[in-house]
Amino acid sequence: MSKVLITGGAGFIGSHLTERLVKLGNEVTVIDRTPEKEPENIKSVIKEINFVHSDILNFKTLEETIKGKEYIFHLAANSSVNKSLEKPSWSAEQNILATVKLLELAVKYGVKKIIFSSSAAVYGDRKELPIKETAPLAPASPYALDKVTGENYMKLFSRLHNIDTVSLRYFNVFGPRQNADLPHPGGVTIVINQIKNKGSSQLQGDGKQTRDMIYVDNVVNANILAMKKGSKLNGAAYNVSTGKSISICELHDKISKLMGVESTREYLPLPKGNIIHSQGDNSLAKSELGFKIEVDLEEGLKGTLDWSKNQV
Numbered sequence: 001m002s003k004v005l006i007t008g009g010a011g012f013i014g015s016h017l018t019e020r021l022v023k024l025g026n027e028v029t030v031i032d033r034t035p036e037k038e039p040e041n042i043k044s045v046i047k048e049i050n051f052v053h054s055d056i057l058n059f060k061t062l063e064e065t066i067k068g069k070e071y072i073f074h075l076a077a078n079s080s081v082n083k084s085l086e087k088p089s090w091s092a093e094q095n096i097l098a099t100v101k102l103l104e105l106a107v108k109y110g111v112k113k114i115i116f117s118s119s120a121a122v123y124g125d126r127k128e129l130p131i132k133e134t135a136p137l138a139p140a141s142p143y144a145l146d147k148v149t150g151e152n153y154m155k156l157f158s159r160l161h162n163i164d165t166v167s168l169r170y171f172n173v174f175g176p177r178q179n180a181d182l183p184h185p186g187g188v189t190i191v192i193n194q195i196k197n198k199g200s201s202q203l204q205g206d207g208k209q210t211r212d213m214i215y216v217d218n219v220v221n222a223n224i225l226a227m228k229k230g231s232k233l234n235g236a237a238y239n240v241s242t243g244k245s246i247s248i249c250e251l252h253d254k255i256s257k258l259m260g261v262e263s264t265r266e267y268l269p270l271p272k273g274n275i276i277h278s279q280g281d282n283s284l285a286k287s288e289l290g291f292k293i294e295v296d297l298e299e300g301l302k303g304t305l306d307w308s309k310n311q312v
Contacts, residue, residue: 003027005069007056007102008076010034012178013117013219015041017073020220022048031056031065032076041177056098066105071227074102075117081273084143095146103157113164115226116154118147118237120171120278130281133237141273155235166226166233171241171280175216175300176307188301191255192308195263205270207249210277212241215300218293225289241280242293258301
Protein backbone atom coordinates (compact mmCIF):
# COMPACT_ATOMS: atom_id res chain seq x y z
CA MET A 1 0.00 0.00 0.00
CA SER A 2 1.31 3.44 -0.96
CA LYS A 3 0.39 6.87 0.35
CA VAL A 4 -0.68 8.92 -2.66
CA LEU A 5 -1.98 12.42 -3.31
CA ILE A 6 -4.07 13.31 -6.35
CA THR A 7 -4.43 16.99 -7.15
CA GLY A 8 -7.64 17.51 -9.11
CA GLY A 9 -8.73 14.05 -8.02
CA ALA A 10 -12.44 14.89 -8.19
CA GLY A 11 -12.29 15.98 -11.83
CA PHE A 12 -12.95 14.00 -14.99
CA ILE A 13 -9.71 12.01 -15.27
CA GLY A 14 -8.78 12.46 -11.62
CA SER A 15 -11.94 10.81 -10.31
CA HIS A 16 -11.34 7.66 -12.36
CA LEU A 17 -7.75 7.57 -11.11
CA THR A 18 -8.95 8.05 -7.52
CA GLU A 19 -11.31 5.10 -7.80
CA ARG A 20 -8.63 2.86 -9.31
CA LEU A 21 -6.01 3.71 -6.69
CA VAL A 22 -8.49 3.00 -3.91
CA LYS A 23 -9.40 -0.32 -5.54
CA LEU A 24 -5.71 -1.23 -5.65
CA GLY A 25 -5.49 -0.73 -1.89
CA ASN A 26 -3.63 2.57 -1.68
CA GLU A 27 -4.07 5.23 0.99
CA VAL A 28 -5.49 8.04 -1.14
CA THR A 29 -5.75 11.77 -0.46
CA VAL A 30 -7.51 14.04 -2.95
CA ILE A 31 -7.20 17.82 -3.03
CA ASP A 32 -9.69 19.58 -5.30
CA ARG A 33 -11.41 22.97 -5.42
CA THR A 34 -14.66 21.53 -6.78
CA PRO A 35 -17.73 23.53 -5.66
CA GLU A 36 -19.16 20.41 -4.00
CA LYS A 37 -18.01 19.53 -0.49
CA GLU A 38 -18.73 15.88 -1.29
CA PRO A 39 -18.08 15.67 -5.04
CA GLU A 40 -20.45 13.56 -7.11
CA ASN A 41 -17.58 12.19 -9.21
CA ILE A 42 -15.97 10.41 -6.25
CA LYS A 43 -19.03 9.65 -4.13
CA SER A 44 -18.42 5.90 -4.54
CA VAL A 45 -15.13 6.18 -2.60
CA ILE A 46 -15.57 9.35 -0.54
CA LYS A 47 -15.59 7.39 2.74
CA GLU A 48 -12.42 5.54 1.78
CA ILE A 49 -10.25 8.57 1.02
CA ASN A 50 -9.07 11.74 2.70
CA PHE A 51 -10.74 14.55 0.75
CA VAL A 52 -9.27 18.04 1.11
CA HIS A 53 -11.64 20.69 -0.24
CA SER A 54 -9.17 23.38 -1.33
CA ASP A 55 -7.50 25.12 -4.24
CA ILE A 56 -3.88 24.01 -4.57
CA LEU A 57 -2.97 27.70 -4.72
CA ASN A 58 -3.74 27.71 -0.99
CA PHE A 59 -0.13 26.81 -0.29
CA LYS A 60 -0.55 26.35 3.47
CA THR A 61 -3.20 23.68 2.92
CA LEU A 62 -1.19 22.16 0.06
CA GLU A 63 1.84 21.81 2.33
CA GLU A 64 -0.15 20.03 5.03
CA THR A 65 -1.63 17.76 2.38
CA ILE A 66 1.74 16.78 0.87
CA LYS A 67 3.35 15.78 4.18
CA GLY A 68 3.90 12.04 4.41
CA LYS A 69 3.00 11.24 0.79
CA GLU A 70 5.09 8.90 -1.38
CA TYR A 71 3.54 9.64 -4.77
CA ILE A 72 1.77 12.67 -6.24
CA PHE A 73 -0.43 12.58 -9.32
CA HIS A 74 -0.65 16.21 -10.43
CA LEU A 75 -3.81 16.74 -12.50
CA ALA A 76 -5.16 20.02 -11.07
CA ALA A 77 -4.97 22.68 -13.78
CA ASN A 78 -6.79 25.10 -16.01
CA SER A 79 -7.50 22.80 -18.96
CA SER A 80 -9.34 25.32 -21.13
CA VAL A 81 -7.44 26.60 -24.16
CA ASN A 82 -10.02 29.38 -24.59
CA LYS A 83 -9.64 30.59 -21.00
CA SER A 84 -5.87 30.57 -21.36
CA LEU A 85 -6.19 32.79 -24.43
CA GLU A 86 -8.49 35.20 -22.58
CA LYS A 87 -6.50 35.23 -19.31
CA PRO A 88 -2.95 34.01 -19.91
CA SER A 89 -1.58 35.32 -16.60
CA TRP A 90 -4.38 33.60 -14.68
CA SER A 91 -3.73 30.37 -16.59
CA ALA A 92 -0.02 30.59 -15.80
CA GLU A 93 -0.81 31.01 -12.11
CA GLN A 94 -3.05 27.94 -12.15
CA ASN A 95 -0.75 25.77 -14.23
CA ILE A 96 2.82 26.97 -13.66
CA LEU A 97 3.00 28.66 -10.26
CA ALA A 98 0.99 25.88 -8.60
CA THR A 99 3.21 23.24 -10.20
CA VAL A 100 6.45 24.89 -9.07
CA LYS A 101 5.17 25.22 -5.49
CA LEU A 102 4.05 21.60 -5.52
CA LEU A 103 7.55 20.55 -6.64
CA GLU A 104 9.19 22.63 -3.90
CA LEU A 105 7.01 21.04 -1.24
CA ALA A 106 7.46 17.55 -2.69
CA VAL A 107 11.23 17.94 -2.39
CA LYS A 108 10.90 19.33 1.15
CA TYR A 109 8.87 16.36 2.35
CA GLY A 110 10.68 13.58 0.50
CA VAL A 111 8.06 12.55 -2.05
CA LYS A 112 9.35 9.65 -4.18
CA LYS A 113 7.71 10.47 -7.51
CA ILE A 114 5.44 12.99 -9.22
CA ILE A 115 3.34 11.91 -12.20
CA PHE A 116 2.49 15.08 -14.13
CA SER A 117 -0.53 15.29 -16.44
CA SER A 118 0.65 17.04 -19.59
CA SER A 119 -0.98 17.30 -23.00
CA ALA A 120 -0.50 16.61 -26.69
CA ALA A 121 -1.08 20.36 -27.06
CA VAL A 122 2.66 20.80 -26.42
CA TYR A 123 3.34 19.69 -30.02
CA GLY A 124 1.14 22.26 -31.72
CA ASP A 125 0.18 21.42 -35.30
CA ARG A 126 2.48 18.74 -36.70
CA LYS A 127 2.55 17.60 -40.31
CA GLU A 128 4.52 14.45 -39.50
CA LEU A 129 2.10 11.91 -38.03
CA PRO A 130 2.01 9.96 -35.80
CA ILE A 131 3.86 12.28 -33.43
CA LYS A 132 6.83 10.93 -31.50
CA GLU A 133 8.06 12.35 -28.19
CA THR A 134 11.17 13.58 -30.00
CA ALA A 135 9.11 15.95 -32.19
CA PRO A 136 9.83 19.66 -31.66
CA LEU A 137 7.49 21.33 -29.18
CA ALA A 138 5.50 24.20 -30.68
CA PRO A 139 2.76 25.31 -28.26
CA ALA A 140 -0.02 27.26 -30.00
CA SER A 141 -1.78 28.58 -26.88
CA PRO A 142 -0.91 29.79 -23.37
CA TYR A 143 -2.37 26.52 -22.06
CA ALA A 144 0.03 24.48 -24.20
CA LEU A 145 2.94 26.69 -23.14
CA ASP A 146 1.93 26.16 -19.50
CA LYS A 147 2.24 22.41 -20.04
CA VAL A 148 5.64 22.71 -21.74
CA THR A 149 6.83 24.79 -18.80
CA GLY A 150 5.43 22.28 -16.33
CA GLU A 151 7.29 19.46 -18.09
CA ASN A 152 10.53 21.45 -18.00
CA TYR A 153 10.15 22.07 -14.28
CA MET A 154 9.59 18.34 -13.77
CA LYS A 155 12.84 17.57 -15.59
CA LEU A 156 14.75 20.31 -13.78
CA PHE A 157 13.66 19.24 -10.29
CA SER A 158 14.44 15.62 -11.13
CA ARG A 159 17.94 16.68 -12.12
CA LEU A 160 18.55 19.08 -9.20
CA HIS A 161 16.91 17.08 -6.42
CA ASN A 162 16.50 13.44 -5.47
CA ILE A 163 12.92 13.20 -6.73
CA ASP A 164 11.66 11.19 -9.66
CA THR A 165 9.22 12.79 -12.11
CA VAL A 166 7.44 11.82 -15.30
CA SER A 167 5.18 13.70 -17.72
CA LEU A 168 2.28 11.99 -19.48
CA ARG A 169 1.15 13.71 -22.66
CA TYR A 170 -2.56 12.95 -22.97
CA PHE A 171 -4.13 13.06 -26.41
CA ASN A 172 -7.94 13.51 -26.67
CA VAL A 173 -9.31 11.83 -23.56
CA PHE A 174 -13.01 10.98 -23.37
CA GLY A 175 -15.33 8.98 -21.16
CA PRO A 176 -17.87 9.21 -18.35
CA ARG A 177 -17.85 12.43 -16.27
CA GLN A 178 -16.24 14.53 -18.98
CA ASN A 179 -17.36 18.13 -18.66
CA ALA A 180 -19.74 18.96 -21.50
CA ASP A 181 -19.43 22.68 -20.71
CA LEU A 182 -15.87 22.95 -22.04
CA PRO A 183 -16.23 23.20 -25.84
CA HIS A 184 -13.40 21.75 -27.90
CA PRO A 185 -13.03 19.73 -31.10
CA GLY A 186 -13.54 16.07 -30.34
CA GLY A 187 -15.61 16.65 -27.21
CA VAL A 188 -17.54 13.37 -27.09
CA THR A 189 -19.91 14.32 -24.26
CA ILE A 190 -20.70 17.61 -26.02
CA VAL A 191 -21.65 15.78 -29.23
CA ILE A 192 -23.75 13.24 -27.31
CA ASN A 193 -25.65 15.95 -25.43
CA GLN A 194 -26.28 18.02 -28.55
CA ILE A 195 -27.54 15.06 -30.58
CA LYS A 196 -29.73 13.94 -27.67
CA ASN A 197 -31.21 17.40 -27.11
CA LYS A 198 -31.33 18.90 -30.62
CA GLY A 199 -30.78 16.11 -33.13
CA SER A 200 -27.69 17.91 -34.41
CA SER A 201 -24.22 18.80 -33.17
CA GLN A 202 -22.10 21.92 -33.52
CA LEU A 203 -18.64 21.13 -34.82
CA GLN A 204 -15.80 23.64 -34.50
CA GLY A 205 -14.05 24.03 -37.83
CA ASP A 206 -14.93 22.06 -40.97
CA GLY A 207 -15.00 18.71 -39.17
CA LYS A 208 -12.02 17.41 -41.14
CA GLN A 209 -9.71 17.91 -38.18
CA THR A 210 -8.43 14.62 -36.82
CA ARG A 211 -7.98 13.51 -33.22
CA ASP A 212 -6.41 10.58 -31.41
CA MET A 213 -9.31 9.67 -29.11
CA ILE A 214 -8.32 7.75 -26.00
CA TYR A 215 -10.74 6.36 -23.43
CA VAL A 216 -10.18 7.48 -19.85
CA ASP A 217 -9.53 3.97 -18.47
CA ASN A 218 -6.47 3.71 -20.73
CA VAL A 219 -5.18 7.01 -19.33
CA VAL A 220 -5.63 5.75 -15.78
CA ASN A 221 -3.64 2.64 -16.72
CA ALA A 222 -0.77 4.83 -17.97
CA ASN A 223 -0.70 6.70 -14.66
CA ILE A 224 -0.58 3.48 -12.63
CA LEU A 225 2.20 2.07 -14.82
CA ALA A 226 4.23 5.28 -14.41
CA MET A 227 3.80 5.08 -10.64
CA LYS A 228 4.89 1.42 -10.50
CA LYS A 229 7.91 1.82 -12.80
CA GLY A 230 10.85 0.72 -10.67
CA SER A 231 13.70 2.47 -12.44
CA LYS A 232 13.92 6.26 -12.35
CA LEU A 233 12.15 8.13 -15.13
CA ASN A 234 14.02 11.42 -14.55
CA GLY A 235 11.43 13.73 -16.07
CA ALA A 236 10.82 11.64 -19.20
CA ALA A 237 7.72 12.39 -21.26
CA TYR A 238 5.43 9.75 -22.78
CA ASN A 239 2.58 9.98 -25.27
CA VAL A 240 -0.64 8.55 -23.87
CA SER A 241 -2.45 7.84 -27.12
CA THR A 242 -3.98 5.06 -29.21
CA GLY A 243 -1.79 5.60 -32.26
CA LYS A 244 -4.93 6.00 -34.40
CA SER A 245 -6.86 9.07 -35.50
CA ILE A 246 -10.42 9.84 -36.57
CA SER A 247 -11.93 12.97 -38.13
CA ILE A 248 -14.42 15.01 -36.12
CA CYS A 249 -17.09 14.30 -38.77
CA GLU A 250 -16.45 10.56 -38.59
CA LEU A 251 -16.61 10.71 -34.81
CA HIS A 252 -19.96 12.52 -34.99
CA ASP A 253 -21.33 9.88 -37.38
CA LYS A 254 -20.06 7.01 -35.22
CA ILE A 255 -21.74 8.48 -32.13
CA SER A 256 -25.01 9.03 -34.05
CA LYS A 257 -24.96 5.43 -35.25
CA LEU A 258 -24.36 4.06 -31.75
CA MET A 259 -27.22 6.24 -30.47
CA GLY A 260 -29.46 4.86 -33.22
CA VAL A 261 -30.45 8.30 -34.51
CA GLU A 262 -29.94 10.36 -37.64
CA SER A 263 -28.43 13.73 -36.87
CA THR A 264 -27.13 16.75 -38.72
CA ARG A 265 -24.01 18.85 -38.27
CA GLU A 266 -23.60 22.59 -37.78
CA TYR A 267 -20.20 24.14 -38.41
CA LEU A 268 -18.71 26.90 -36.27
CA PRO A 269 -15.44 28.83 -36.68
CA LEU A 270 -12.42 27.06 -35.20
CA PRO A 271 -11.13 29.11 -32.24
CA LYS A 272 -7.53 30.28 -32.13
CA GLY A 273 -5.05 27.95 -30.52
CA ASN A 274 -6.77 24.76 -31.67
CA ILE A 275 -4.79 22.32 -33.77
CA ILE A 276 -5.91 20.66 -37.00
CA HIS A 277 -4.46 17.15 -36.88
CA SER A 278 -3.35 15.01 -33.98
CA GLN A 279 -2.17 11.41 -33.75
CA GLY A 280 0.30 10.10 -31.21
CA ASP A 281 2.94 7.40 -31.49
CA ASN A 282 2.64 5.38 -28.26
CA SER A 283 5.51 2.95 -28.91
CA LEU A 284 7.75 4.52 -26.24
CA ALA A 285 5.10 4.14 -23.54
CA LYS A 286 4.55 0.55 -24.69
CA SER A 287 8.23 -0.40 -24.56
CA GLU A 288 9.24 1.48 -21.39
CA LEU A 289 6.06 1.49 -19.28
CA GLY A 290 4.28 -1.60 -20.59
CA PHE A 291 1.35 0.54 -21.76
CA LYS A 292 -1.33 -0.90 -24.03
CA ILE A 293 -4.82 0.06 -25.15
CA GLU A 294 -7.34 -2.07 -23.29
CA VAL A 295 -10.51 -0.18 -24.25
CA ASP A 296 -10.86 0.75 -27.94
CA LEU A 297 -12.79 3.68 -29.41
CA GLU A 298 -16.07 1.86 -30.03
CA GLU A 299 -16.14 0.20 -26.60
CA GLY A 300 -15.25 3.53 -24.99
CA LEU A 301 -18.03 5.35 -26.84
CA LYS A 302 -20.53 2.71 -25.71
CA GLY A 303 -19.39 3.13 -22.12
CA THR A 304 -19.73 6.91 -22.37
CA LEU A 305 -23.20 6.61 -23.91
CA ASP A 306 -24.32 4.24 -21.15
CA TRP A 307 -23.18 6.77 -18.56
CA SER A 308 -24.83 9.70 -20.38
CA LYS A 309 -28.25 7.99 -20.27
CA ASN A 310 -28.37 8.57 -16.52
CA GLN A 311 -27.37 12.24 -16.75
CA VAL A 312 -29.91 15.05 -16.60
